[in-house]
Amino acid sequence: MTTELATHRPEGDRAGPAPVLEVRDLSVGVGRPGRERSVVSGVSLTIPQGGRLALVGESGSGKSMTALAVAGLLPGSFRILSGKVSLSGRAIDPGGREMSTVRGREIAMIFQDPMSALNPVMTIGWQLVEAIRAHGALDHGAARRRAVELLEEVRIADAANRLDAYPHEFSGGMRQRVMIAMALAHRPRLIIADEPTTALDVTTQLQILRLLDDLCRQEGSALMLITHDLGVVQGTCDDVLVLYGGRMMEAGPVAEVLARPRHPYTRSLLATIPPLDADVEWLTPIPGEPSAFTSVSGCPFATRCSLAEDRCHNQTPPMRIAGAPVQAACHMLESGAGQIGGQE
Amino acid sequence: MTAQTVFEAQGLSVAYGQSRPVLQDVSLSLAAGRTLGLVGESGSGKTTLSRAALGLLKPSAGCVRLFGTDLATLDRRGLVALRRRVQIVFQDPYTSLNPTMSVGEAIAEPLIVNGIGDRNARRQRVAELMRLVGLDPAMASRYPTEFSGGQRQRIAIARALAPAPELIICDEPVSALDVSVQAQILNLLKRLQKDFGLSLLFVSHDLSVVRFIAHDVAVIQSGRIVENGEKRQVLDHPEHPYTVELIEAAKLRARPS
C-alpha cells in the first residue's frame, strides 16, 4: 500500500507544523508469536495540531485497539505487529518504557465506562493529584489546589468539597467529568476519547460531548474521538476514518463523507440508522453481523456486501482516492468511483 | 369505535421500600394492535413500569389493567393465566438466555409452562417460530453461546412469541446491538407486530428507534409521564421542556442529514 494514498491530510500537502499524531500502516495482533490473528491491519491516520478525527465503526472493528496501540496500552496478549507512530514529528515506540512520560502529558485518554475507570477505593482528589503529580513537580498542596481548578473547569459544583468523595458517590456523568479533568491536567496535545459517552444517558451524553469539545478548543488539544455513532461525528469532528474488521474502509472530511459516502459499508451503515425527523416504513439493515477478526485477504465486508463479487473475497482492496479529498478501499470504486461516490 | 385496550395504568404509583416513589401517578394506555414507545433516561422508572405491567409489582396507589382486568382483583391462578398473553424481551441477549438450555428448549419453555401442545406439536411450533424470526430450525439443538448478539435476540423474540401472546413488552431490546444488526431486529419486530396484530410496549432511550417502531410515545421523567400522544405530535411538536431536551440530545446521535 502506498503511503501517500494511505494518509489523509485535510489541508492538502502544505508544509506546516508536524501533525500531532501520524500513524502509518499499523497492524495489531493477538495470540502467540507466529500464530497471531490480526485485529487491526494497515491503519494509517494523521491528526494535525488541534485537529479532530473520528474513528467510526461497529463493535470489533478495531477502533479501541488502534487507539490503545498508539497509547501503548494494549492489553496483555495484544501486540503491534507493524507500523510507525510519530508524535509531533518525533517517532515513538508505543510499547517502550519512555511512554510513561508521554502518557498523561502529551497524550491523554478518556474511556467508555466511567463507572469502572476510576479506582473505587481511592478518593477523587487522590486520583486527580496522582495525575497531576505524575508529571511536573508540584507539591501535594499545590497539586490539590490544581485539582480543584480542574474540577471547576469540568463544571463540578462545590469542587473543593468534592475532592474527598469516592467514585461511588458520583454519578456516571460526574465521573466522566472527573476523567476529563484528569485528561486535561497537563494540557496534552492529543486527547483520545474512546466512546466517552456511550455508557451515559442521552442528555448527559450531549453535555459531556459539548464539554469535551469546548475544553479541547480552549486548550488547543487535538482530539481522536472513537464512536460507533455516525451522528456523534457530525458537529464534533473535522475528519472521519471508518473502520470495519480492523481495516480502513473510508477516510475524509466529515461533511464530505457523511453527505456523499463512497464506500458501500459507510453507505449501508448510514442507511441502517432510523431517522429522527422523518417516518420510514422499513429500515435497510446490513445482512449478517460484524465478524470478530480481520480476513487474511479479501475485503472484510465481502460477506455482508450486496455489491460483492469474486475478487472481493480474494483481493484486499487498497485505500485509494475516491473523489478527493476522500479515500476509500473498495474494488467497485475503480470502475465507477464517480457513480458510487456521486450517487444521489 | 375505540379498539380494545390491552394495557392500562391509572394513577399508578409504585415505591420500593421507604424511598421516594419510583412511579408517581402514571396513567397510560395501549390499544390492541398498536405500539407504545416509552422513552426516558436510566432510573426514570421505565423498567419498573414494565414490571408493573406484568403484575410483578404491587402498586402503592392506582391500578394496572391488562385486557380490561384489574390485576389487583386477580388471585395467583388468574395472574398466571393472564401471563401467557403477555411476554417480555429483555435488553441483554447475553444474559437473558439460559446457557445450559438448547435454543429449541428455550423457545419451547413457555409452551411447556403454559401446557400448550404435546411434544410433537411443540417441536413443530419451535421450527415454525425459528423460521418466523429468521433462524434456521436446524439450529434448535444448539446452545446460546454459539449465537451472536443479534441471533440471540431473535431467539428471545421467538420465545416471547411462542405462547401466542397479545402483548409483548420489549425492554431496550436493541440497545446492546450494533447498528447494522439493530436495524434487522427493529424490522423484525415491526413486521411481527403488523402481521399478528400484536401490541408492543417498547421501552427505549433512543428516540429515533421509537419513532421508527412506535405509533404512540410516552415520555417518562423521574417516575412521571411528562408527555404522551401520537408519535408525530410528541416528536415534531413537543410541549414539555424535557421532551425538547431529549430530542436535542437525540439529534446528536441521529442519522446525519
Place this chain on the structure above:
Amino acid sequence: MTGKGPVLPAFARSAGRRLFDLAVVMLSVATVVFVLLRVVPGDPVLILGGLDVLDREVIARARESMGLDRPVAEQYAVWLGNMLRGDLGLSLRSGIPVTELVGRALPPTLQLGAMALLIGVAISVPLGVAAARRAGSPADMGITTFAILGISTPPFVIALGLIYLFAVHLRLLPVAGYVAFADDPLGNLRTMAMPALTLGLVTAGVLVRIMRRSVIDELGEDYVRSARAKGVSETRVVYRHAARNAAIPYVTILGIEAGVLLSGAIITETIFAIPGLGRLMIDNINQRDYPVVQGAVLVVALIYVLINAGVDGLYRILDPRVRAGEGQ
C-alpha cells in the same frame, strides 16, 4: 454523603449487631460441643480410673461429684449458667479450674498463630505481587510451584524438614520445647521459630496464590488502564492501585487462614511440644475430660469470631463502599 457525622453511629450500630451475633455463635458452639461430647462413646469415669476400677460404689461417687448422675438437660443448664459467670468448671482429672488451664495454654497458641500469620503475610504479599506482574514467566512458575508445595506438603513433613535443617544439621535451634516469653525472650523466640515457620509456610502457600490471582485480576481492570494512561509508573500502578484493591479479597482469605492456623496448631504444637490450646484439646479429648475440652473449644470459637470481626474491620478500612453501605 461525604460527611463524617453518620459514620460513628452507623459503626456503633454495626458493633452492637456484631456483639449480638457473637453471643449467638458462642451459645451455638457451646451447645454443639456439649452434645457432641456426650454422644461420643466412652465413660469418663472408667477412663479416669483406668480399667481396674471395678467397684461400683466408687464409680457412682465419682459420677456424683462430677454431676454426671444428673439428667443431661440439668447438666446443660448448670454448665451454661456457670459459663455465663466465667466459670468453665474444674478438670475432671486434675481438679484444676478450666479457666486456669486454658489461660495457661492460650498465650503460646496466640503467639504461634500471630507469628505464623506474620510470616505468611510477609512472604505472600511480595511473592504474590511479583508473580502477578510477571504472570506466565519462569519466575511466576517458580513462585507458583513454591505455593503449591506449601499447600500440599503436610505440616509435619515441613516441621520434620525444618528440624533436620535447623536443629540437627545446623544446630541453630532447639528441637522442641517451650519457654515463656516473659521468662526468656530470646529463648522463647528460638523455640517458637520453627513451629511458626512451619505454619507460616503452609499459610504462605495459600496466600501467595490468592495474592497472585487477585493482583492479576485487578491489573486487568479499567481503573488500572486509567492509571497507566495518566503516566503513573508501573511500580506505582501495581502497588498503589492493583495490590491495594487486591487486598480486599486477600483479607477475606487471610481471615479464613487465620482460623485454619488454629487447627494446624494442634499438630504443630504436638510435634514441637508446645503447651498450647491444641495440645490441651488433644490430650483431654482422649481422656474424656469434658470441661477442659468444652472450655478449650469455646475459647477457640471465640478467637474465630474475633478474627471475623477483625476482617470486617479491615474491610471498613480498605473499602469505602463498605463504609457507605453501613449507613443503610
